[in-house]
Amino acid sequence: MSTPAAPARPSRGDELDLRIDSLAYGGAGVARADGYVVFVRDAVPGDRVRARITKRKRAYAEARAVELIEPSAERVPPVADHPGAPWQVLPYERQLEVKAEQIADALKRIGHLEGFELEPIVPAVEQWRYRNKLEYSFGTADDGTLVCGFHAPGSWERIVHVEDCLLASERGNAARRAALEWCRGKGLRAYDRRAHEGLLRNLVVREGRRTGELQVRLVTSDERVDLDGFAEAVGAASVMWTRAADVGETTVGGASEVLHGTEAIEEELTVAGRDLRFRLSSEAFFQTNTEMAERLYGTAVEFAGLQGWERVYDLFCGIGTISLALAPRAGEVWGLEIVEEAIADAIANARRNEIANARFYAGDVRLALRDLAEEAGRPDVLLVDPPRAGLSAKIVRRIIETAPKRIVYVSCNPTTLAPNAAQLVEAGWELKRVRPVDMFPQTPHIECVALLERG
Secondary structure (H helix, E strand, C coil), rough: CCCCCCCCCCCCCCCEEECCCCCCCCCEEEEECEEEEEEEEECCCEEEEEEEEEECCCCCCCCEEEEEECCCCCCCCCCCCCCHHHHHHHHHHHHHHHHHHHHHHHHHHHHHCCCECCCCCEECCCCCCCCCCEEEEHHHHHHHHEEEEEEECCCCCCEEEECCCCCCHHHHHHHCCCCHHHHHHCCECCCEECCEEEEEEEEEEEECCCCCCCEEEEEEEEECCCCCHHHHHHHCCCCCCCCECCCCCCCCCCCCEEEEEEEEEEEEEEEEEEEEEEEEEECCCCCHHHHHHHHHHHHHHHHHHCCCCEEEEEEEECCCCCHHHHHHHHCCEEEEEHHHHHHHHHHHHHHHHCCCCCEEEEHHHHHHHHHHHHCCCCEEEEECCCCCCCHHHHHHHHHHCCCEEEEEEEEEHHHHHHHHHHHHHHEEEEEEEEEEEEHHHHHHHHEEEEEEEEC
């Protein structure tokens, strides 16, 4: 008797009628076609959609919803036409539930971890207008008009114009509109990402939510242009011009000059009852939600459980935000970061806040952690705030070598936290607590803080 043939997998371009069961990490809806998993963009649990396959793999396919046949009972009307707020069609309480569930699922399914306390998720202070930094792109509308907004979902060249970005403050929106109108008035053209021609590439608007200082940075192609009057038009405390020679879509690098004010603005945070002030140079990393950064870092301080005598390592320390929050409660803090400009900012920020027990070093964590341990001595507490890719196996081995009693892991990606935590548990630590913090409402992005302790 012959074995029935397996159902044919859909091909790229095929359109399927699908019912969405759940949400995957990253925000795509999960559906199944004869048992074959399909991740569908722009769909939420309960939706019945017509979806077009955009990519096919052996174990799954990716698709985009092209028609909403039957909306989910959970759906709510969108507030903004904004590609950066894909989850706004879910009630906020449901967004929080899904994020907490995805963290638990990653730790248990990927890390095979049990026995830890998953604490209630910390909701955002503001559900809209919470970002202190936005990176916009210039483009050209079908009628030839210069526009400024965001890349259309899945497109590297089409820019969707935004009139009022509801993730930015009203003041930040006003600065963006003023910049666009000035550029239109001068007849400046957007950079053509296909032909690699044209001038205007990006506009970066950064705001000190506590200080009220605003920075506007115009990113153009590497050519000279008369920008006389631009700074006056946007009315910001700091106005920068960056000329980028690279054809890639990035606001990092290039040759920058100050058109007005200084190259940096200042921002304040109140963490665990202490007021801190930071200098933010144009490319310095700083959490883009000021209010929730205070709660994220406050959680890190709480989990560190410092008594006042401990030696603390802060890996991937950036401009020293968490280091300086920990320092008043520690014996000494040692920050390590590969970006030399960030270390210069961290040292200056320590002086600005009159903190004398924090030291900062530039170096690759993979290579420098062993040297740091030889110079400073083994840490009692180690805090790590890695990029989305998490910690490499070599960095995990170096952390194990330093043998801290307590590890505080600040994560922006539970699917990389899970294997890292599993490696540390296998080496003798115990995952005790995990607290999700919602830094980015209306989006699938998830942050959390995990505490691991050694007996």
